[in-house]
Amino acid sequence: MRSIISIFLLVVIAWGMITVLQEIPFGSSETRVGQRYIDQGREETGAANIVTSVVLNYRGFDTLGEITVLFVAAIGLGAVLSTNRKKKKREIESASLVLYTGCRFLFPLILLFGAYIFIHGHLTPGGGFQGGAIVASAFVLVYLGCRGRRISETGSKAVESLGGLIFIGIGLAGLAVGGRYFLSNFLPKGELNTLFSAGVIPILYIAIGFKVGSELAGVIDHLIEDSE
Amino acid sequence: MMIIVVSLFVLLMLVAAVAALIFKDLMSAVIAACMVSLIASILFYFLQAPDVAMAEASIGAALITAVFIVAIRRTERFEE
Numbered sequence: 001m002r003s004i005i006s007i008f009l010l011v012v013i014a015w016g017m018i019t020v021l022q023e024i025p026f027g028s029s030e031t032r033v034g035q036r037y038i039d040q041g042r043e044e045t046g047a048a049n050i051v052t053s054v055v056l057n058y059r060g061f062d063t064l065g066e067i068t069v070l071f072v073a074a075i076g077l078g079a080v081l082s083t084n085r086k087k088k089k090r091e092i093e094s095a096s097l098v099l100y101t102g103c104r105f106l107f108p109l110i111l112l113f114g115a116y117i118f119i120h121g122h123l124t125p126g127g128g129f130q131g132g133a134i135v136a137s138a139f140v141l142v143y144l145g146c147r148g149r150r151i152s153e154t155g156s157k158a159v160e161s162l163g164g165l166i167f168i169g170i171g172l173a174g175l176a177v178g179g180r181y182f183l184s185n186f187l188p189k190g191e192l193n194t195l196f197s198a199g200v201i202p203i204l205y206i207a208i209g210f211k212v213g214s215e216l217a218g219v220i221d222h223l224i225e226d227s228e
Numbered sequence: 229m230m231i232i233v234v235s236l237f238v239l240l241m242l243v244a245a246v247a248a249l250i251f252k253d254l255m256s257a258v259i260a261a262c263m264v265s266l267i268a269s270i271l272f273y274f275l276q277a278p279d280v281a282m283a284e285a286s287i288g289a290a291l292i293t294a295v296f297i298v299a300i301r302r303t304e305r306f307e308e
Contacts, residue, residue: 125278133286140294
């Protein structure tokens with residue numbers, strides 16, 4: 001009986017999807033909004049990278065939702081994993097000299113690369129999420145390579161909260177100064193293709209970079225700490 | 229020329245994906261899955277989406293692999 005019902009449901013869902021997909025003209029652009037972003041995005045936002053101008057300016061409110069989702073996921077994981085944490089430390093075999101030195105040498109370089117990615121998010125490909133993930137991967141290297149080194153939990157929580165507060169604060173300031181909508185670009189746009197351009201976009205991306213980096217590093221930290 | 233390079237990468241990606249399914253050593257399977265993500269990021273770069281390529285390389289290849297390695301350390305390394 002259950003299999004008959006599930007087959008029936010599958011047929012209904014497949015029929016619905018086929019009828020909907022037949023209506024969509026694949027391969028042609030019916031909407032005009034994408035062409036408008038390409039034509040006028042640079043003048044309107046001052047960001048040389050069009051993806052950034054869409055993510056942080058035209059669709060800035062969606063980005064706030066994304067970082068909220070990540071925040072809630074990190075908080076939930078921390079709450080699940082830190083309920084019955086054992087304080088007992090297991091004896092860990094220390095890393096070899098080559099691994100330890102390699103990790104210590106590579107760690108600042110990867111941090112620098114991640115910071116470069118999110119500071120130059122409005123000029124080159126990448127941005128806050130990518131740069132934050134690269135920063136977090138530097139912490140993963142240290143956690144897996146040189147055991148026993150940990151970031152302080154209060155410090156990472158403080159950085160994370162500060163990033164979120166800066167994002168929302170700039171959004172509200174745009175609402176107050178620009179007067180029209182949340183996250184409006186109220187700072188001077190500057191010259192295209194220079195570091196200090198595009199108004200609030202670099203500040204927002206630096207805030208997102210710190211927030212995402214500390215959140216993902218905190219997630220990995222919780223997982224590794226719980227497994228020892 | 230371009231189509232040959234892309235097809236080679238797709239073929240390599242398929243081989244890595246099948247290898248991740250076949251391996252009995254789960255650590256090797258995780259490395260093969262990491263290779264799938266790396267080749268996917270290279271393909272994104274060829275398709276002129278460098279932003280997505282960066283996200284795929286850093287999250288798919290680095291962070292997900294680390295999570296899987298931690299999970300394997302807590303459970304068993306070899307499949308039955």
